[in-house]
Amino acid sequence: MTRIGRLFENLKRSGGKGLIAYITAGDPTPEHTPALVEALERGGADLIELGVPFSDPIADGPVIQRAGERALRAGTTLRKVLDIAREVRRRSEIPLLLFTYLNPVLRYGLEALAKDAAASGIDGCLLTDASVEEAGEYVRIMRAAGLDTVFLAAPTSSPRRQRLVAQYSSGFVYLVSHTGVTGERETLSDAVGPLVRSMRSITELPLAVGFGISRPEHVAELGQQVEAVVVGSAIMHLIERNLDNPSLEVQLESFARELKHGFEMAKAGAHRP
Amino acid sequence: MTPQPDAGGHFGSYGGRYVPEVLMSPLEELERAFCEAREDPAFHAELDELLHTYAGRPTPLYFARRLTQTLGGARIYLKREDLLHTGAHKINNCLGQVLIARRMGKKRVIAETGAGQHGVATATVCALFGLECVVYMGEEDMRRQRLNVFRMRLLGAKVVAVSNGSRTLKDAISEAMRDWVTNVATTHYLLGSALGSHPYPLMVREFHKVMGEEARAQIQQAEQRLPDAVFACVGGGSNAIGIFHAFIPDRSVGLIGVEAGGRSARLGEHAARFSGGSPGVLQGARSYLLQDENGQVSLTHSVSAGLDYALVGPEHAWLHDTGRAEYVSIGDRQALDAARMLSQTEGIIPALESAHAVAEAASRASQAKGQVFVVNLSGRGDKDIDIYRENFRELDS
Numbered sequence: 198m199t200r201i202g203r204l205f206e207n208l209k210r211s212g213g214k215g216l217i218a219y220i221t222a223g224d225p226t227p228e229h230t231p232a233l234v235e236a237l238e239r240g241g242a243d244l245i246e247l248g249v250p251f252s253d254p255i256a257d258g259p260v261i262q263r264a265g266e267r268a269l270r271a272g273t274t275l276r277k278v279l280d281i282a283r284e285v286r287r288r289s290e291i292p293l294l295l296f297t298y299l300n301p302v303l304r305y306g307l308e309a310l311a312k313d314a315a316a317s318g319i320d321g322c323l324l325t326d327a328s329v330e331e332a333g334e335y336v337r338i339m340r341a342a343g344l345d346t347v348f349l350a351a352p353t354s355s356p357r358r359q360r361l362v363a364q365y366s367s368g369f370v371y372l373v374s375h376t377g378v379t380g381e382r383e384t385l386s387d388a389v390g391p392l393v394r395s396m397r398s399i400t401e402l403p404l405a406v407g408f409g410i411s412r413p414e415h416v417a418e419l420g421q422q423v424e425a426v427v428v429g430s431a432i433m434h435l436i437e438r439n440l441d442n443p444s445l446e447v448q449l450e451s452f453a454r455e456l457k458h459g460f461e462m463a464k465a466g467a468h469r470p
Numbered sequence: 471m472t473p474q475p476d477a478g479g480h481f482g483s484y485g486g487r488y489v490p491e492v493l494m495s496p497l498e499e500l501e502r503a504f505c506e507a508r509e510d511p512a513f514h515a516e517l518d519e520l521l522h523t524y525a526g527r528p529t530p531l532y533f534a535r536r537l538t539q540t541l542g543g544a545r546i547y548l549k550r551e552d553l554l555h556t557g558a559h560k561i562n563n564c565l566g567q568v569l570i571a572r573r574m575g576k577k578r579v580i581a582e583t584g585a586g587q588h589g590v591a592t593a594t595v596c597a598l599f600g601l602e603c604v605v606y607m608g609e610e611d612m613r614r615q616r617l618n619v620f621r622m623r624l625l626g627a628k629v630v631a632v633s634n635g636s637r638t639l640k641d642a643i644s645e646a647m648r649d650w651v652t653n654v655a656t657t658h659y660l661l662g663s664a665l666g667s668h669p670y671p672l673m674v675r676e677f678h679k680v681m682g683e684e685a686r687a688q689i690q691q692a693e694q695r696l697p698d699a700v701f702a703c704v705g706g707g708s709n710a711i712g713i714f715h716a717f718i719p720d721r722s723v724g725l726i727g728v729e730a731g732g733r734s735a736r737l738g739e740h741a742a743r744f745s746g747g748s749p750g751v752l753q754g755a756r757s758y759l760l761q762d763e764n765g766q767v768s769l770t771h772s773v774s775a776g777l778d779y780a781l782v783g784p785e786h787a788w789l790h791d792t793g794r795a796e797y798v799s800i801g802d803r804q805a806l807d808a809a810r811m812l813s814q815t816e817g818i819i820p821a822l823e824s825a826h827a828v829a830e831a832a833s834r835a836s837q838a839k840g841q842v843f844v845v846n847l848s849g850r851g852d853k854d855i856d857i858y859r860e861n862f863r864e865l866d867s
């Protein structure tokens with residue numbers, strides 16, 4: 198079992214919920230990323246999605262697009278992201294999930310990546326544009342190296358597709374909260390409730406919800422339905438606004454803490470008569 | 471050869487479906503709608519009627535007498551797609567897809583465009599069917615194809631400037647895909663080339679294969695035989711696959727796809743995917759891709775906006791690997807010179823894209839006495855007049 202699997206077992210035992218923080222590795226530079234990851238962990242993040250920047254991120258909104266452009270300009274490559282993971286691992290056991298598009302991975306080579314990622318302390322991988330139909334070989338190779346493969350389920354996924362996504366996923370299943378690209382949202386869409394219920398009837402795997410979640414109130418609302426929530430664009434937006442600010446790490450830590458507090462708000466709310 | 475693509479949209483190991491999960495069910499829905507339409511005689515009757523009375527099919531196959539004499543070799547015929555309504559082959563696919571969109575009950579249509587010809591053709595069919603139309607176009611392409619930007623607006627479409635990346639076709643496609651991901655329920659993405667995820671490469675080919683079917687019958691009428699070679703420019707690959715398709719079983723007919731050689735063979739200065747690229751995945755499909763050693767997509771350059779794109783349509787990748795078609799490249803300068811030559815020998819000003827195919831045919835003609843060439847003249851050159859003026863200053867005093 199990977200650190201991801203152990204995380205969800207621990208959460209289940211303690212009755213807690215997981216905060217998943219997405220960060221584009223290499224923004225503003227690859228050297229910054231380990232400290233930013235550590236700040237998020239201090240604030241209470243339970244799992245880090247390390248985004249590997251890609252030149253043509255079709256599933257991403259403007260905030261993560263700009264983060265990727267900065268990271269690419271700073272010379273970030275998949276190889277460097279593995280170095281970042283190794284650096285994080287020197288001090289931390291936080292689960293790490295690579296989050297990227299297929300082409301950089303194909304170029305690196307599936308076998309080579311599985312081997313190098315496992316050796317760097319990566320726990321799993323999520324490829325936004327790898328449909329389950331095209332993912333057979335990738336899943337086989339990653340699993341053989343002891344890595345989890347996480348897939349997305351969307352509000353548009355038919356029941357047949359939801360079953361396939363569950364079947365190809367390990368660690369957890371990532372539910373997309375709304376149809377659209379990544380980005381912060383004011384309110385949550387109501388599409389996610391039916392998707393959560395439907396996935397529950399299909400799989401025992403833990404469920405995480407992401408896309409659009411940016412506030413403690415969102416975390417509170419979703420924390421009642423799923424095992425974990427993912428926050429990405431709001432974190433990258435905070436980084437973007439503080440690229441040269443020496444207090445960036447402190448701010449990230451307190452933002453993670455506020456988000457994590459959302460789960461407590463939910464519990465308190467649930468106990469209110 | 472086994473029929474391509476397979477049920478998953480694969481041409482050999484190319485093509486397929488590489489998109490975020492949100493788009494998978496919409497692609498399945500589109501595939502169902504397309505397959506049903508394909509079996510429906512009423513669909514074909516309506517499409518044929520539109521192609522005939524609205525778009526102007528069949529287009530002539532014209533014997534280019536003075537061009538042939540000037541080059542002194544192969545007898546050269548031009549398939550006159552430039553004479554179609556809106557000025558390029560793109561309208562074939564747009565008429566087909568707009569009928570599919572209507573069958574699916576979609577009220578909003580989005581598209582990407584490079585040279586603006588696909589955008590104009592999309593805006594045209596949306597006006598014809600009373601649908602909302604949004605076209606994404608890179609800022610660089612808006613600058614160099616200004617005339618088409620205004621045509622789209624006059625036709626009632628909204629043109630959205632894309633300022634990401636190289637500000638060309640690739641970035642316009644990414645932006646259109648983001649719109650589609652967001653508005654899938656109401657929107658049909660009218661993709662303009664033989665690119666993207668299944669069923670697009672198949673569907674776009676099916677709507678364009680009429681070019682090859684007509685040309686094959688026309689050349690037999692004119693020459694009592696099949697041609698020795700068929701030439702077409704290859705951006706995403708729609709005009710090329712459309713004219714090649716009917717000839718694929720005719721093993722004696724050479725199929726020659728012409729990519730943009732741009733300024734030089736250095737990565738970033740051309741769009742020659744076969745000589746300069748390697749298999750990769752971009753915007754929904756696996757095919758030959760211009761990329762760096764880290765799997766980041768390279769910038770491309772061509773004087774012609776319609777050929778300026780990093781990935782080639784997946785069926786071409788398969789035709790390349792099986793050896794059934796041959797792919798070469800023609801540089802900016804050669805294409806410009808071919809456009810001028812065709813203008814002055816035949817009184818036909820071609821689109822810069824099509825001029826690449828003319829240039830390759832011209833370069834082979836003198837060594838091919840007794841042979842018959844067919845060149846797909848995919849579009850007319852009005853949209854390129856500003857670029858011709860810049861490059862032929864001596865004519866503009």
Ligand SMILES: Cc1ncc(COP(=O)(O)O)c(C=O)c1O
Binds near residue numbers: 777849
């Ligand atoms: C006249 C013309 N020919 C060719 C092309 C290239 O596209 P494709 O390779 O899909 O035919 C374009 C694209 O804009 C075009 O306008």
